Amino acid sequence: MPKLTYRVWKVWRRNFDVFTKTIKVNFLPSLLEPILYLLAFGFGLGGFIPSIQGQPYIDFIAPALVAIAIMNGAFFECTFGSFVRMYYQKTFDAIVATPVSVEEVVAGELLWGATRSTINATIVLAVIAIFGLIKSPLFLLVVPLAFFGGLMFGSIAMCFTAAAPNIDFFNFPSFLFLTPMFFLSGTFFPLTSLPYAAQVAAMAVLPLTHVVNICRALVTTHVEPILGLNPQTLLLISLAWIIVVGVFFFIVSINLMKKRLTG
């Protein structure tokens, strides 16, 4: 169990200072991507697709775009971003020579990943709001969900960073983990159209499934009857999954990184 103090925020703040310098570059992709998906799949494709559980297709995919932003934000920040800081810039080495501990550096990075998720998710939320796709006042709760979901994804990502011998290594989790999730977590088609076993797998192993479930509930009040579960049960399971897995990987990733950085 790592010992953390307020100093984690100093590491967070360093990353935030860099972000504010490069904000224009960071802002645009997060804005354009959901717009393109909504136009291509929502309007373009959606006209050919009958409603899904009473929802038009564009309404169905909108919350998924938010969830994907949550996943990508933290994952890329805690893999590529952290790796560059750790390995090429040696920023972590510099910080660790001060009263900030190695655990606090990693925790600060994870909190920053979560923040990136929150920022990206908020941008996507704004886009889908402009498209008129928000159907519930609960949508504001997506923001805290983005933070904790981001923390979970970032922690998983950080474990890869602890193991990465070079930057190309991240192709593995990108293509073997993120891409399957992108398609198979109830994002662009309902999970209930897959066989039971596949639904079990998605719920058990794919973190994005749970983030999508909650996002969809908060934005559109629709909940897919995955595994035949009723909405309350499903959402509770998803929430619990995110919390348990998040806490687990938060601790594990910090320990793995500590081992890597201090031999």
Place this chain on the structure above:
Amino acid sequence: MKSAGALFSWRVFLSFLKKLILIQLFLSFDDFTAVDHIDFKVYKGECVGFLGPNGAGKTTTVRMMYCFLLPTSGELKLAGLSVNTQCREIKSIVGVAPQEDNLDPDFTAIKNLTVYARYFDIPKDEALKRAEEQLKFFQLEEKRDVPIAALSTGMKRRLIFARALINQPQILLLDEPTTGLDPQARHLAWDEVRNLKKKQVTIILTTHYMDEAAFLCDRILIIDRGKIIEEGKPAELVKKHVGEEVLELDYDEKLIPTLKEAFPGADFERLGDRLQIFTDKPHGVFEGFLKDHPMQNVTIRTANLEDVFLKLTGRGLREE
């Protein structure tokens, strides 16, 4: 007097009260013993130099001193604080100027300093004030708002030095501080080290520059293969190991008997087609010889720390 062959122990500590704390250090990772049973002590206000070939264990030892690596056994204390339990306190009184460039490439020179100051809980105004002072001293004022990608190696080294001082440390760890600096910058850095010595800052530095070690350090430790093989004041080490003067001339087999007769007991070192003769006799002994045997391509010089170093660690190259 200590002999290199005996199993002696040295002690590591830095103490305000100059009290001895007996410590032994042993560190190994991955079956490779980087530092093997060294212990030594450093007194407050001293400047101690670590010399050694690449891979000797100097950087490892320095890294242990700011808790970057932990010793596998033994104890290491700085100002009475143990690295095993009091890392934060140690890091707040220690300043580190590492060998590598780990400045923030996204920030300007001044922002690098103020961001670093934040880690020490230095208030914003104070941090800015100290940063400006440091930039001024190291003549980097013009580069204050320049992103560091635009700085030369020398300027970056100076900035790293400035950054190490931002928390006004009691103990300064300098890992090869003047590597890559031009002579002006080196002398500037040496001035700052001497200023700090006056302020009773304890300084530990590693270097390959013998003139730097001889000029700055009160004491030198020569480390090779993870062990301390010699320790002492620079001038004493020179006198003890290589004598007073060195005569360098072209190697000529025919001359050897004459030379051996003229300089009994002197050390002879052959390097390729040059010969070095070390003597501990007072100055003038070589000049006298050369009057009677005039030669071309001859140099007489005072023996220095580099001679000591090469004698003790050999001339073979080391892999890092």
